[in-house]
Amino acid sequence: MTKIALLVPYESILQVAEKVIEEHNYNIEYKKVIQTEDAVNEARMAIKSGARIIIARGFQAKLIKDYTNIPLVEMRFHAQEIGLLLKRAKAILKKECPVVGLIVFSNMLCNMSHMEELFNVKLHIRSIEQNDEVPGVIEEMKGLGAELIIGGEIVCREAQMAGFPVLPYESTEESVLEALQIAERMSSATETEKETKAQFETVLDTAFHGIVKVDAEGKIITLNRLVENLIGKTAEEVEGLEFKEVFPWFEGEIFGDILSGKRENYSTSLQFQGKSWILLAASIRYDDQISGAIISLQRMEDFARSGKKEMQEVYLQGFTAQKTFRDIRTKNRRMQEILDKARKYALSDSPVMIYGEIGTEYAAVAEAIHNNSVRRTGPFVSVNVRGLEYSRQMEALFGGEPGEIKAEINIKGAFTLASHGTVLINGIEHLNPRVQYMIYRIFRPGYMEKTDYLSVENLDVRIIVCTHKNLKLLAEEEKFNRELFYFLQGLTLEIPPLRERAEDLEECIDQCIQENCRKYNKYLKLTKGGRDRLLSFPWEGNLVQIRSFCERLVLETEKRSVSETEIQNLFGSLYPLVRRVKGEEKIVVYNSKEAADLSALLKKHNGNRSLVAQEMGISTTTLWRRMKKFGIEASYDSR
Numbered sequence: 001m002t003k004i005a006l007l008v009p010y011e012s013i014l015q016v017a018e019k020v021i022e023e024h025n026y027n028i029e030y031k032k033v034i035q036t037e038d039a040v041n042e043a044r045m046a047i048k049s050g051a052r053i054i055i056a057r058g059f060q061a062k063l064i065k066d067y068t069n070i071p072l073v074e075m076r077f078h079a080q081e082i083g084l085l086l087k088r089a090k091a092i093l094k095k096e097c098p099v100v101g102l103i104v105f106s107n108m109l110c111n112m113s114h115m116e117e118l119f120n121v122k123l124h125i126r127s128i129e130q131n132d133e134v135p136g137v138i139e140e141m142k143g144l145g146a147e148l149i150i151g152g153e154i155v156c157r158e159a160q161m162a163g164f165p166v167l168p169y170e171s172t173e174e175s176v177l178e179a180l181q182i183a184e185r186m187s188s189a190t191e192t193e194k195e196t197k198a199q200f201e202t203v204l205d206t207a208f209h210g211i212v213k214v215d216a217e218g219k220i221i222t223l224n225r226l227v228e229n230l231i232g233k234t235a236e237e238v239e240g241l242e243f244k245e246v247f248p249w250f251e252g253e254i255f256g257d258i259l260s261g262k263r264e265n266y267s268t269s270l271q272f273q274g275k276s277w278i279l280l281a282a283s284i285r286y287d288d289q290i291s292g293a294i295i296s297l298q299r300m301e302d303f304a305r306s307g308k309k310e311m312q313e314v315y316l317q318g319f320t321a322q323k324t325f326r327d328i329r330t331k332n333r334r335m336q337e338i339l340d341k342a343r344k345y346a347l348s349d350s351p352v353m354i355y356g357e358i359g360t361e362y363a364a365v366a367e368a369i370h371n372n373s374v375r376r377t378g379p380f381v382s383v384n385v386r387g388l389e390y391s392r393q394m395e396a397l398f399g400g401e402p403g404e405i406k407a408e409i410n411i412k413g414a415f416t417l418a419s420h421g422t423v424l425i426n427g428i429e430h431l432n433p434r435v436q437y438m439i440y441r442i443f444r445p446g447y448m449e450k451t452d453y454l455s456v457e458n459l460d461v462r463i464i465v466c467t468h469k470n471l472k473l474l475a476e477e478e479k480f481n482r483e484l485f486y487f488l489q490g491l492t493l494e495i496p497p498l499r500e501r502a503e504d505l506e507e508c509i510d511q512c513i514q515e516n517c518r519k520y521n522k523y524l525k526l527t528k529g530g531r532d533r534l535l536s537f538p539w540e541g542n543l544v545q546i547r548s549f550c551e552r553l554v555l556e557t558e559k560r561s562v563s564e565t566e567i568q569n570l571f572g573s574l575y576p577l578v579r580r581v582k583g584e585e586k587i588v589v590y591n592s593k594e595a596a597d598l599s600a601l602l603k604k605h606n607g608n609r610s611l612v613a614q615e616m617g618i619s620t621t622t623l624w625r626r627m628k629k630f631g632i633e634a635s636y637d638s639r
Contacts, residue, residue: 002187005051005178007042009060009153015169020176027183039063043070053186055179057171060103060129066108075185075343077110078174085167086119089148097121101146103128103137103155104169105359131345134158167564199286210297214243216290218259227297230272243295254340258283258293269346269372271324273298274575276374278347313425313575321367321380321422331503339365339375345491346372351427351443351463353488356495358468359542363424365454365493366464370422375462378421387425393435397425415442420460428465428488429474436481439463444487463488496540508536510542512550524554529564565628568595598626 008014008029016034021028030051034042039060046054047070056064057075065072082102090101101120106127116123124144125135131154136161139360141149141269149166156166187290204569210227214220231246238246244255254632257263258281265282280296325343329523330336345352346369363382370380371381383396394400399413425431431439433516442465466489472489474480509531517524526534539545553562598612613623 002052003186004028004029004053004055004183005032005046005049006041007032007034007046007054007056007060007064008171009034009036009057010170013057013176014287016171017176020173020180024177024180028180029366034060034329036060040067043068048408049229053183055183057264058108059154060108061233062105062129071186073179073186075175075179076108077104077169078172079110080174081169081172082110082115082194083119084110084172085123085150086115088121089150089167090119092119092167093147095147099145099147101122101126101144101149101164102140102147103134103141103151103159105129105152123258123349138162138164145294147367168254196412196515207550209299212243212247212295212297213292214259214295215292216259218243218255218293220246221292222390228299246266253280253336255293259290261290267347268340268343270343271372271376272297274348274512276372276376280446283478291310321370321376322373323364325368326577328361329507330369330501332496332501333506335501338493338495339368342369342493343372345369345493349374349462350491351465351488352491352493353467354464354493354495355470356466356468357497357542357544358493359539359541359544360497361543362466362493362495363426363565366422369464370424373422374382375421379418380422380424381418382424382426383414384426388430390432392436393432397423397435398438415461418461422462422464422514425463425465427467429467429469429471429480433481436484440481440487444483456491498539498546499537506531507536509548512547516551516554520554522554522557523560524557525561526567527561527563530562530567534565545575578634596624602627 004027006014006017008017011033014031017028017031020026021031029120030046030049033040033534036059038182039056040063041055043056043064047068051070053071053073054064055073055075059534061074063071065074068582080270086100090096090098097120097227099550102123104125104127108128109125109127112123112125115121124146126140128134128137134151134386135157135158138149140154141159141161141164142162146164149164151159151166152169156168159166210224210230212220212223212227219234220241220243222239223235231238233246252262254266265280267278267280270277270279276299280298282294283290284292284294325339328339330339342352342365352366352369354362354365361440366382367380387388388396391400395413397413397415401417414425435532442459443461452617471480471485474486475482496506513526514522515520541548549571552574553567556570557566559566574611601612601615605615609620609623613620616623
């Protein structure tokens with residue numbers, strides 16, 4: 001049992017306590033009468049002797065509480081004790097309704113409701129925090145007409161010097177018993193907590209995966225040996241540190257959601273020290289309050305069973321994925337959610353369907369999924385089937401037609417090359433219907449069929465596919481195999497275009513311009529209008545289009561400051577709209593709606609600026625600025 005120490009200011013209280021201890025069979029070995037000025041040192045001596053809970057009273061208890069961290073039970077007044085003191089005060093004063101002052105430390109007060117009514121006294125109660133407050137409070141009692149003071153040793157001494165009759169308060173058996181009962185309950189709870197902690201530590205140390213426990217503020221409480229080995233630090237070294245400080249690769253926002261209750265649990269995949277791991281995080285709840293979280297790290301089994309020679313051949317041929325999730329930077333909330341989902345998909349071995357426009361990060365996401373999966377040490381083979389006829393698609397994926405004799409006997413298709421790895425099929429919507437059926441036939445869930453195309457006894461390949469088209473529509477129009485569609489559609493990611501990710505678009509433009517300025521040793525600054533114009537374009541080619549446009553802009557611009565006019569003109573010349581009018585293709589220079597409306601008005605009024613300005617409700621000067629802004633001022637004279 002946890003050792004309890006009893007420290008009291010008077011011998012009389014100790015005698016009462018010993019009687020209670022004997023009657024109730026309490027095991028309290030450390031009992032001592034102490035001076036107030038020695039309270040802290042005496043408490044420290046008790047701790048050295050093995051005490052883990054201290055019972056004390058009044059100012060002594062306050063000092064121990066302020067200067068040590070040991071659990072403390074404060075001995076308080078019992079209502080019965082107050083009642084007895086008030087009866088004695090009435091007997092001393094020989095009055096029916098005397099005025100009594102009670103001066104006590106705040107940590108000693110019990111419920112004083114209805115005391116005046118019960119004992120027919122006028123009672124003035126003042127609580128104090130420090131002994132030096134006593135003289136001032138006694139002066140206050142004089143003004144209140146107090147006829148007797150009840151208090152501790154110092155209060156009674158000061159009150160007597162001020163001419164008051166006094167009654168020192170003493171602890172009765174009831175207050176001592178109450179304090180001992182509280183201490184016993186604390187001792188029992190401490191023992192239970194110690195036992196639980198010991199059990200938890202045993203679980204931690206014998207677990208086959210890493211475990212970290214944090215408190216409600218995200219600070220590390222404990223971790224097991226496996227995690228110690230991973231981070232190269234002991235539990236004692238990281239105890240009390242922020243979890244995100246020790247594990248910076250874990251998404252801070254998601255961790256905050258776990259501790260705030262927005263998420264009850266979270267699972268993902270990650271790469272750490274060159275290995276694939278499953279990370280699970282769950283909040284610890286008690287009485288609807290979150291007291292912390294448990295984070296578990298479990299190593300994913302290595303599926304790649306290719307021999308050393310085969311793996312060397314794969315690397316030499318370049319069948320590797322370069323991108324990881326750390327390489328895909330985004331500030332956009334929607335894109336962050338997509339990447340979070342992709343990390344989860346890396347835990348699975350099922351096909352993944354990625355929808356995305358040209359120039360979005362679909363290929364990088366596919367590589368990151370592979371590199372976060374158990375197949376990361378296996379090959380990553382990417383095949384673009386756009387523009388390939390049936391026979392070339394068969395050759396690219398399966399190595400050729402069935403029974404076909406190849407001049408080069410070592411020709412292999414992607415599914416053979418990617419054994420124990422991943423195949424990325426780009427442009428899945430362009431697959432020939434027969435090839436679509438063959439893929440479904442071979443890879444359909446729960447069934448692997450040997451065909452004339454390849455032997456599948458040892459086939460172990462994960463498929464990731466990318467498309468710019470809505471496959472559901474194609475399937476409904478019978479332009480895509482329905483069975484294959486539903487087989488692929490389970491784990492789906494939709495990469496939003498950059499025009500829907502304003503934060504990423506702006507950062508991408510800035511980065512591309514800076515890179516090209518460094519590359520060509522030029523300085524270029526965008527005006528506010530120029531920056532706004534760049535952000536307003538649709539960028540249907542996303543990253544690919546932005547990179548090529550920014551390079552052209554930096555190369556051709558002669559001015560240090562680039563306005564919206566130069567940007568508008570370059571964009572319009574590079575990416576004009578091509579429309580078919582009466583069977584003929586006509587190029588229409590790209591213009592914003594505002595520029596198009598302004599051009600229409602100028603055409604309507606035959607270039608008369610005064611009439612256009614009048615219709616728009618602006619001055620001719622403002623009109624001229626707008627014309628200049630959109631690069632259409634040269635088309636009209638100064639009328």
